[in-house]
Ligand SMILES: CC(C)[C@H](C(=O)O)[C@@H](O)C(=O)O
């Protein structure tokens with residue numbers, strides 16, 4: 028029996044509640060399909076930061092490196108600045124392991140109330156290691172009238188090309204349609220370069236029909252005609268915005284999964300729900316586990332078990348369609364545990 | 377009788393159709409309230425660019441400077457790169473005349489089908505002269521594997537403070553609630569500076585309750601609970617995204633107005649609909665004139681005629697509520713001309 032070695036970082040807040048749910052589900056899927064897991068848990072979190080002064084130990088990346096994948100719950104806690112919790116854990120992992128594709132599927136499930144009445148089934152492919160999230164820049168003249176901050180967005184040919192190739196290939200396997208997010212009318216150095224590279228890569232993927240939209244208009248269209256879209260590719264910032272927005276249009280951020288992929292498999296990939304640690308509802312067992320469970324399904328697919336992954340997503344869809352088990356964020360009263368049990372019940376060996 | 381001297385730049389595409397509509401409406405408002413206009417029209421446009429190689433003549437800013445306000449239709453045409461049309465006209469005017477506030481009200485009118493069923497009445501205050509729209513940056517190693525583009529976002533204490541002060545003051549005149557758009561968790565130089573300045577300015581506006589949201593979460597919340605918001609302040613890029621998104625949530629971009637304000641009145645302010653030149657429907661008399669007419673109402677307010685401005689917006693609201701006159705973008709068949717006549721009929725002296 029194959030055993031997958033998974034590094035697990037439950038993190039903070041509801042990360043501690045949805046992570047066990049997701050791990051139970053993948054184990055159940057493994058029992059049906061003949062594979063198993065060995066989980067190594069790491070307590071890296073804001074809790075740890077308060078105790079030790081760092082989100083992770085100095086050898087953290089070394090310790091993660093040997094695993095087949097990383098599962099992350101959520102990080103962030105009141106009183107710990109976001110840039111500490113995120114740049115001390117999430118972002119270094121994405122970068123050190125060249126997880127340059129952040130894949131964020133969005134579907135409108137039957138049984139979910141969405142602000143729009145439309146079929147939605149799309150994937151946002153977000154560039155995940157460079158772009159607007161850059162450490163380059165700083166501040167001058169602190170406290171004086173002339174004070175200023177600058178921040179350099181950096182787009183490299185290699186970095187943009189690889190994520191575009193991933194997106195075009197994905198589009199050719201889906202409906203053959205790709206939309207590129209840009210803002211080259213206002214942002215005149217990086218985004219015209221992005222647009223050029225899109226045209227360049229498009230030439231190598233002649234089977235994909237593509238267009239581009241400025242981010243402002245694209246956000247508007249995602250609300251007014253979400254069914255139009257299939258694969259949307261965007262920079263680090265634009266992909267972040269579009270995936271949260273699309274998830275909201277499909278009813279809730281609580282459902283949204285994500286995969287931070289190193290497609291070359293030189294390093295482990297990382298799977299995490301899009302939602303945060305939600306300190307306001309943490310500890311009460313009411314968090315929606317769907318984002319985590321669906322992220323875990325993406326991990327199954329990455330580990331070579333697409334049928335098992337499909338079954339997990341089908342189980343989520345079936346329970347939502349039935350409509351009697353919904354967590355609070357979806358207007359119901361089901362607990363994390365009740366929803367998870369229902370998924371497990373559909374995955375008996 | 378006061379006569380206001382207005383510089384008019386109809387621009388391209390439907391700009392040429394909605395601009396006359398808006399000017400007729402402000403003239404009608406003037407006849408009711410005892411003021412008049414002298415319009416000076418400028419043919420600055422992509423058309424002109426094709427003929428002369430420049431969107432505007434070298435002395436364009438000098439020629440605009442003496443006017444009480446500028447009214448702009450829309451610029452942009454197929455075959456003329458966006459960065460030419462925009463950085464050759466719109467953006468230089470915003471910057472040269474220190475129009476650092478871009479004010480974008482959004483309302484859900486009765487009679488409009490919106491993706492959400494909620495009351496919406498908010499204003500986006502967008503920083504309009506610096507931030508992510510910067511000329512600083514460039515490209516290296518063109519065509520080689522090491523090619524890269526960098527773009528520097530620049531936030532100055534003066535630039536951010538002045539727009540925040542405007543937004544806090546506006547909030548205190550409305551419901552006393554302000555939301556600041558940020559992304560200081562991912563973008564670690566400019567946006568933490570923005571957040572600091574928000575806290576600093578908040579201390580001087582103790583009557584305003586405020587919070588901040590990361591742009592990704594804020595976009596999601598604008599879709600899921602738009603009624604929550606009143607004044608939203610954001611950087612150049614974030615304000616652009618939020619105002620288009622909010623307009624879509626309220627049913628259509630075709631309704632959205634904007635004012636590019638120089639609050640000190642050292643220079644003329646500029647009023648323009650948020651929509652673009654829409655070459656696909658230009659020349660057919662079917663463009664929605666509401667964005668332009670509402671922008672013209674904002675111009676009336678700026679010129680010291682708030683009662684006249686309110687009447688124009690009330691006329692738009694009354695016609696939409698009646699529901700029999702809607703342009704194509706709103707699912708109707710009314711022409712630009714028919715809608716405009718209906719507004720004028722409500723503004724007889
Ligand atoms: C055309 C573009 C440069 C412009 C902007 O982003 O400023 C437009 O979208 C707007 O909102 O006025």
Ligand SMILES: CC(C)[C@H](C(=O)O)[C@@H](O)C(=O)O
Nearest residue numbers: 113117118267301561562592
């Ligand atoms: C927490 C934050 C830095 C992060 C991001 O923007 O990358 C999050 O919003 C996400 O989407 O994973």
